[in-house]
Amino acid sequence: MATGTGAPRRAAIYARISRDIEGSGAGVQRQVTDCQKLAESVGWGVADTYVDNDLSAYTGKPRPEYARMLTDLADGVVDAVLCYHMDRLTRRPKELEEFVEAVEAAGVKHVRFVAGDTNIGTGDGLMMARVMGAFASHESVSKSRRMARKWEQDALEGKPRHGSTRPFGYAPDCITVVPEEAAIIRELVNRFLAGESARSLCTWLTDTGVATVAGGNWQTSTLKQILTSGRIAGYREHKGVKVAKAVWEPIITEEQHRQVLAHVEARKRSGRRAPQRYLLSGLLRCGRCGTGLYSSRREDTRRYVCQAGPDHYGCGRLTVVADPVERLIADAVLFRLDSPEMARATSGKSSSDERTAALSESLATDEAQMEELAQAYAARQIRMADWLTAKKPIEERIETTRRNLARMNGHSDLARIAGHGKQLSQQWTSLNLGRQHAIVKAVLDHGVIRPMTPGVRTFDAARVVPVWRV
Numbered sequence: 001m002a003t004g005t006g007a008p009r010r011a012a013i014y015a016r017i018s019r020d021i022e023g024s025g026a027g028v029q030r031q032v033t034d035c036q037k038l039a040e041s042v043g044w045g046v047a048d049t050y051v052d053n054d055l056s057a058y059t060g061k062p063r064p065e066y067a068r069m070l071t072d073l074a075d076g077v078v079d080a081v082l083c084y085h086m087d088r089l090t091r092r093p094k095e096l097e098e099f100v101e102a103v104e105a106a107g108v109k110h111v112r113f114v115a116g117d118t119n120i121g122t123g124d125g126l127m128m129a130r131v132m133g134a135f136a137s138h139e140s141v142s143k144s145r146r147m148a149r150k151w152e153q154d155a156l157e158g159k160p161r162h163g164s165t166r167p168f169g170y171a172p173d174c175i176t177v178v179p180e181e182a183a184i185i186r187e188l189v190n191r192f193l194a195g196e197s198a199r200s201l202c203t204w205l206t207d208t209g210v211a212t213v214a215g216g217n218w219q220t221s222t223l224k225q226i227l228t229s230g231r232i233a234g235y236r237e238h239k240g241v242k243v244a245k246a247v248w249e250p251i252i253t254e255e256q257h258r259q260v261l262a263h264v265e266a267r268k269r270s271g272r273r274a275p276q277r278y279l280l281s282g283l284l285r286c287g288r289c290g291t292g293l294y295s296s297r298r299e300d301t302r303r304y305v306c307q308a309g310p311d312h313y314g315c316g317r318l319t320v321v322a323d324p325v326e327r328l329i330a331d332a333v334l335f336r337l338d339s340p341e342m343a344r345a346t347s348g349k350s351s352s353d354e355r356t357a358a359l360s361e362s363l364a365t366d367e368a369q370m371e372e373l374a375q376a377y378a379a380r381q382i383r384m385a386d387w388l389t390a391k392k393p394i395e396e397r398i399e400t401t402r403r404n405l406a407r408m409n410g411h412s413d414l415a416r417i418a419g420h421g422k423q424l425s426q427q428w429t430s431l432n433l434g435r436q437h438a439i440v441k442a443v444l445d446h447g448v449i450r451p452m453t454p455g456v457r458t459f460d461a462a463r464v465v466p467v468w469r470v
């Protein structure tokens with residue numbers, strides 16, 4: 001390999017491993033050693049070594065050391081780059097362009113790879129690099145396609161999904177039945193079919209000290225997922241469809257499995273959308289722990305309570321009698337409808353349509369990005385930890401956009417009722433609960449219920465803190 005470089009260089013060595021499977025960073029060490037050898041052979045000095053461990057150059061996740069190297073190149077701290085292979089540097093054509101631009105802007109002419117003979121410093125090398133960059137990104141796509149095909153094949157053969165966490169009832173190989181857990185599953189199925197609720201079964205599991213696979217609390221969603229899975233009846237499912245008889249032993253019979261599914265369907269139909277019975281459902285929060293309050297009746301008293309236990313994350317230590325809170329909030333809402341702030345807030349509605357369109361578009365973009373990320377994870381281009389980190393800011397953005405959209409929609413409801421507070425308060429008792437709820441919701445974001453002051457036995461209006469939407 002001819003060098004033709006002349007003067008000694010202050011080279012940067014860049015190394016990266018995309019999936020540090022052994023967790024040892026051994027791959028990176030090999031890359032660095034090979035680059036050091038290459039530096040020696042071409043007579044370059046090594047000024048600094050930049051290592052990004054475990055970050056994929058394909059997903060475009062930020063690589064701090066890569067960024068530091070680009071800065072050092074621009075600052076002239078280093079004037080050459082050594083890297084094991086083009087695909088360590090980047091696997092995305094766009095990023096490769098950026099790299100080439102950064103190198104050219106810095107006047108750096110010496111970029112060498114251990115594998116392949118690409119010298120970006122020359123015109124030919126640059127073209128070669130671009131071609132290789134394009135190829136590298138194609139390689140990632142076809143790799144994920146190959147994996148998807150392999151998974152499908154496994155599914156059709158009834159083999160467990162590779163690399164998934166163990167399901168409850170089965171050992172980590174996803175095949176061997178764990179007898180104690182299998183017995184629990186059978187009992188759960190029997191009790192569920194006998195009419196016991198998922199919630200009550202979760203409480204039983206927690207009280208009996210049965211641990212979930214992940215070690216967390218039992219939620220009804222987890223429980224239902226287990227009970228309705230084809231897996232425990234000996235089916236291999238792929239993308240939600242039974243595709244084969246599984247290679248593992250069933251825990252319940254096919255007949256029981258069918259009964260469970262029918263039972264869930266029947267419950268869904270009968271339990272669909274109970275009519276609203278509480279004015280402030282979904283609008284109150286616990287002043288101790290911040291969790292949403294649930295409506296609950298004890299004997300003749302309607303109440304809102306903070307709930308603990310399965311599917312609930314509250315502290316369980318706050319209760320308020322419903323009637324006085326509802327009267328107080330309704331009065332405050334109706335009064336507020338006629339306030340000058342309200343008149344100001346509901347004017348200028350014309351620009352709101354444009355804003356709604358913009359919000360919807362940004363929501364669609366974020367949702368598409370979430371989908372892309374999920375696919376990258378499913379195709380194992382990124383690891384679980386990276387996926388979770390990457391999706392967090394997007395989720396937060398989606399949440400904010402949804403809130404803003406809801407607010408915009410609330411705005412048009414509001415425009416219709418603003419200034420009519422007095423009128424509405426005269427009709428209030430004749431309005432149905434759904435309508436009353438909608439009016440409150442248009443004005444009130446939520447109300448916080450403060451803990452009771454010890455010794456105060458009558459209703460204390462100071463416990464109710466409204467947080468207004470507008």
Ligand SMILES: [Zn+2]
Nearest residue numbers: 286289306315
């Ligand atoms: Zn609470």
